[in-house]
Amino acid sequence: MNIANYINDLLYRYNCIIIPNFGGFVTNKISAKIDEASNTLYPPKKQITFNSHLKENDGLLANYIATSENISFEKASKVIDLAVIEWKNEIQTIPLQIGSVGVLVLNERGQIIFEPNKTVNYLTASFGLSPIEPVSIKRYQEQVKTLIPVQNTEDKKGIPTFIKYAATAAILLTLSFVGNNLYQQNEKQSILANQEKALEKKIQSATFVIANPLPTIELNVVKEIEILKPFHVVAGAFQFTENADKKVTQLKELGYNSKIIGVNKWGLTEVSFESFTDRNDAINSLYRIQKSVSADAWLLVKK
Known part of the structure; x- marks a missing residue:
């Protein structure tokens, strides 16, 4: 039974996973950031650290193993104790790999140094989000040629005189029709505006009297603010x-x-x-x- 897999599962749900008589993994949420060297945008994530002073058994890991494997709490605790003994022996000679969580090694003074796995993001809110690397954009400048139309003087000279008079008459008739419509619309708007003003005066001068007013109802609203205790x-x-x-x-x-x-x-x-x-x-x-x-x-x- 590899308890590193259970530690990995619990890190998605909790902020502190304690391995009795060994240490604890603690997570802290960090916001999205930009790497100035590479201009890469990294999503929010849980930063994992290891604290060798957290050795008291809080029962979380043992209870999770017992529930997952359908065994007793005491048997799950013994499984953890055996794994801790093996880890303490192994870390004396070689780096200790804790599943996909990271690697533990001993320094020259016998202290445990933890190197987390940076490819795994334990923040469930950032599931599916990956770092965004900058993309270079190439800009192309197009040359636009302006075409100037050349007016044919021969066609202009060849327009008959009666066509010019007919076009002028058509333009005058059109302007007369448009002006007549505008005058009628302005006249209608003026009549409607006068009617609205007269109606407003009648409404303002009207007096409403309620003989038997309803009694005032007072409602006492009580807001209960529940303090969340997670x-x-x-x-x-x-x-x-x-x-x-x-x-x-x-x-x-x-x-x-x-x-x-x-x-x-x-x-x-x-x-x-x-x-x-x-x-x-x-x-x-x-x-x-x-x-x-x-x-x-x-x-x-x-x-």
């Missing part, structure tokens, strides 16, 4: 809703702000201990709960 410390996922409700009641009696946070893609109802708007607060609460209440609790991030 970080949830999960207590468990239940097949039956009744069991989920019992778990919520039990945790509330212990002082937790427990609630049902939804149904996952496997049809299980998820119950949280608490929910947070800040990731650090959620992780600190998770560690306290794992040490005191439930070692199987894990962190869930919902957008």
Whole structure:
């Protein structure tokens, strides 16, 4: 079982994937940028870094493996422990390849250095977007030759006199017809304008009286602004809703702000201990709960 594939899947959905007793991969969203050297436009993406100090088990990776492989949480945790032992032995001699995520190596001081795979973009909003490289545009200048028509003087001299008089008469008749139409249109517009002014005066002088006015109705509108809390410390996922409700009641009696946070893609109802708007607060609460209440609790991030 290659757990690197599961890490790769989770990086598309979450911002922090912790491998117990080894380290954690953390993602940060960066905006689109232009490489000034090559003038290439790169789309937004998730920048991945590795933090060797994140070693506490948050249960996310083990829970995902257990659900995907249909095995218990304890067995999935053992699979991760065995993989970590192999990784620690391998990285002592050769670079450690973590699937398509990147490569881990040890420097001279024994510190782990991470080189991410820059060809993979884990930001789902940028799916299908690729870097845009500049394209040179060639401009062609066309030479336009102007043709000047040459007037034939012979044809001009050959026009009979009666044709000139007929053309002049036709032009005068046309101008007379157009002028008559314009005069009629102006006359109609003037009549309509006077009628509109008279109607406006009547409307302004009219008085409307309502004998029995309706009472005024006051509506009280209450806006409820719900603060989104995407970080949830999960207590468990239940097949039956009744069991989920019992778990919520039990945790509330212990002082937790427990609630049902939804149904996952496997049809299980998820119950949280608490929910947070800040990731650090959620992780600190998770560690306290794992040490005191439930070692199987894990962190869930919902957008």
